[in-house]
Amino acid sequence: MTTTDMPRPLDADAKQPVSKQSPRSAARGGIRRAVPATTLLWILAFLYGFPVLWFILSAFKPASDLFSYPLTLVPHNPTLSGFRAAWDSANFSQYFINTAIVCVITTILTVGVSCCTGYALAKYDNKWLKAFFLCILATTMLPGEVMLAPEFLVVRNLGLYNSFAGIVLPAVLTATGCFMFRQFFLTVPDELVEAARIDGARELAIFARIMVPLSRPIMLTLAILSFQWRWNDYIWPLLMLNDPNKFTVQIGIQSIVGAQNINWSVLLGASVISMIPLIAVFLVFQRYVMGADINAGLKD
Amino acid sequence: MTTHASTVSASPPRKRSKYTFAPLVLIAANVVLFALFFVWPAVIGLVYSFTNYTGVGVFQWVGLDNYHNLFGDSTFYDALTRTLLYTVLFVPLNFALSLLAANLVVSKHAKGSSLARVIFFIPWLLSPIVVGVLWRWMFGENFGLVNYVIEKLGGGAVPWQSNADLSLLVVVMAASWMWTGFTMLLFIAAIKNVPVSYYEAASLDGAGPWRQFISITLPSIAPTSFIVILLNTINAMKEYPVFVALNNGGPGSSNNLLVQYIYETGFKRGQIGYASAASFVLMLILMAVAIIQLIVNRRVENR
Numbered sequence: 001m002t003t004t005d006m007p008r009p010l011d012a013d014a015k016q017p018v019s020k021q022s023p024r025s026a027a028r029g030g031i032r033r034a035v036p037a038t039t040l041l042w043i044l045a046f047l048y049g050f051p052v053l054w055f056i057l058s059a060f061k062p063a064s065d066l067f068s069y070p071l072t073l074v075p076h077n078p079t080l081s082g083f084r085a086a087w088d089s090a091n092f093s094q095y096f097i098n099t100a101i102v103c104v105i106t107t108i109l110t111v112g113v114s115c116c117t118g119y120a121l122a123k124y125d126n127k128w129l130k131a132f133f134l135c136i137l138a139t140t141m142l143p144g145e146v147m148l149a150p151e152f153l154v155v156r157n158l159g160l161y162n163s164f165a166g167i168v169l170p171a172v173l174t175a176t177g178c179f180m181f182r183q184f185f186l187t188v189p190d191e192l193v194e195a196a197r198i199d200g201a202r203e204l205a206i207f208a209r210i211m212v213p214l215s216r217p218i219m220l221t222l223a224i225l226s227f228q229w230r231w232n233d234y235i236w237p238l239l240m241l242n243d244p245n246k247f248t249v250q251i252g253i254q255s256i257v258g259a260q261n262i263n264w265s266v267l268l269g270a271s272v273i274s275m276i277p278l279i280a281v282f283l284v285f286q287r288y289v290m291g292a293d294i295n296a297g298l299k300d
Numbered sequence: 301m302t303t304h305a306s307t308v309s310a311s312p313p314r315k316r317s318k319y320t321f322a323p324l325v326l327i328a329a330n331v332v333l334f335a336l337f338f339v340w341p342a343v344i345g346l347v348y349s350f351t352n353y354t355g356v357g358v359f360q361w362v363g364l365d366n367y368h369n370l371f372g373d374s375t376f377y378d379a380l381t382r383t384l385l386y387t388v389l390f391v392p393l394n395f396a397l398s399l400l401a402a403n404l405v406v407s408k409h410a411k412g413s414s415l416a417r418v419i420f421f422i423p424w425l426l427s428p429i430v431v432g433v434l435w436r437w438m439f440g441e442n443f444g445l446v447n448y449v450i451e452k453l454g455g456g457a458v459p460w461q462s463n464a465d466l467s468l469l470v471v472v473m474a475a476s477w478m479w480t481g482f483t484m485l486l487f488i489a490a491i492k493n494v495p496v497s498y499y500e501a502a503s504l505d506g507a508g509p510w511r512q513f514i515s516i517t518l519p520s521i522a523p524t525s526f527i528v529i530l531l532n533t534i535n536a537m538k539e540y541p542v543f544v545a546l547n548n549g550g551p552g553s554s555n556n557l558l559v560q561y562i563y564e565t566g567f568k569r570g571q572i573g574y575a576s577a578a579s580f581v582l583m584l585i586l587m588a589v590a591i592i593q594l595i596v597n598r599r600v601e602n603r
Contacts, residue, residue: 037409045416116326124323145538149566150345173333203322232427
């Protein structure tokens with residue numbers, strides 16, 4: 001995308017002081033600039049962080065305190081009863097397991113298939129590959145939501161209705177994944193492939209033994225993204241599943257919201273529980289998401 | 301991935317185009333998936349949009365009737381205009397917030413930016429359903445924190461749920477809040493790619509931070525801006541779960557967006573043919589957006 005001839009990181013440290021006239025005035029100017037920038041940053045961060053904080057702390061309030069005025073940020077008698085009620089109610093633990101199964105299987109398949117496709121698109125060159133590249137590009141323009149009804153019929157005709165396979169398989173092909181791997185393999189020098197060929201390695205062995213291990217960071221990044229997409233997916237599982245024992249977490253939460261009288265205590269508990277896996281995964285693998293150069297064809 | 305097919309070309313040929321078998325094996329899985337879950341639905345969707353298919357049994361060819369009825373259907377028009385209004389509000393708001401966040405996070409003057417970056421990013425991890433629940437909780441008319449604070453400050457309760465326009469506004473804010481983290485990442489990557497020497501030259505010439513932002517940062521990240529607008533437009537046009545969880549397309553059906561309309565006609569009323577026609581209208585809009593974006597982008601890059 002923004003391909004500039006002079007990337008920033010290389011000379012950032014070396015030339016930084018140039019922009020400031022002298023060390024002393026730089027320090028003063030630094031503070032004068034740091035105060036408004038830091039203030040603005042933290043006001044904005046507060047606006048983004050506070051709703052989540054309020055939501056999570058509310059979940060620790062006992063059901064009777066949720067609506068009692070004056071509202072307080074920190075619960076007076078923190079309790080886990082909301083979480084417990086949510087976990088026990090309406091098969092929520094089963095939903096949780098179902099979602100985990102779907103997410104893990106889809107993520108493994110997506111990473112594997114995207115890695116193969118990305119490598120083929122980056123390191124080989126023929127007209128079929130070029131055509132397929134355009135096909136993948138086309139999928140970004142036409143998200144699955146646009147073709148809900150026909151896609152539903154196809155999956156039903158394949159006999160996958162009301163099965164996890166019906167949720168997993170249509171989600172495996174993602175343009176983002178293919179493009180991320182393609183982008184990565186383009187940066188791997190062709191000489192590496194050539195050298196392996198001269199040593200007599202077979203094409204697919206080159207891929208499996210040399211290229212796959214090289215692409216580990218990309219695998220992790222895509223795995224996190226894929227896990228997030230599938231964990232948070234709502235409309236497709238809703239269409240595909242009609243057996244309550246196979247429901248996913250998002251359907252479970254929506255069924256609490258959709259009720260005539262919303263049980264907020266259970267709803268808050270269920271929502272907060274559903275947030276935990278992703279936030280845990282993210283905090284552990286943060287740098288793989290934050291550092292990633294995700295740029296093209298983003299789609300879930 | 302584990303298919304080690306034994307295809308050896310006896311002598312390593314020079315031209316990369318000589319290898320056809322290996323790449324085809326590698327893309328085989330995705331080609332099958334593409335055919336099954338993309339080409340097939342697209343084709344039968346187009347066919348069904350000219351029929352009165354209900355999902356089961358026989359169907360009749362009705363020609364352009366579905367499309368004709370669609371443009372006479374006021375519910376469809378309402379869904380379409382509401383979707384466009386939502387898009388027009390969401391895309392600029394998200395753009396501005398993300399760009400602001402990205403600039404503050406990369407600014408070397410702001411302290412604690414790595415923690416702030418995580419805070420900006422967390423809403424993106426939440427599912428659209430949970431985001432809807434969260435904002436419903438904040439903006440509840442009788443119990444929400446926002447109305448509580450407004451009343452404390454002496455104002456009257458604001459009808460966040462029962463007024464259609466305010467209700468849409470809450471969804472716009474919720475969605476912008478949710479998507480900021482991700483859009484911000486794209487902007488951060490772009491801003492970091494702007495050569496530092498540009499800023500040095502500008503500050504030697506006496507340009508202040510605002511001037512530098514307008515004259516250097518914005519033009520340099522233009523390609524990313526186009527991608528962001530394109531992605532966010534597509535995302536906004538297909539928005540559904542946030543609405544379902546926040547106000548269920550309400551009050552009444554005033555905030556039913558296109559995807560919800562397609563879902564309800566196709567799956568609740570079983571008019572698959574009619575819903576397919578609505579899908580193709582949405583698809584044409586998205587394609588038009590994409591093509592306009594491509595043309596504009598190319599023109600900007602060629603300048």
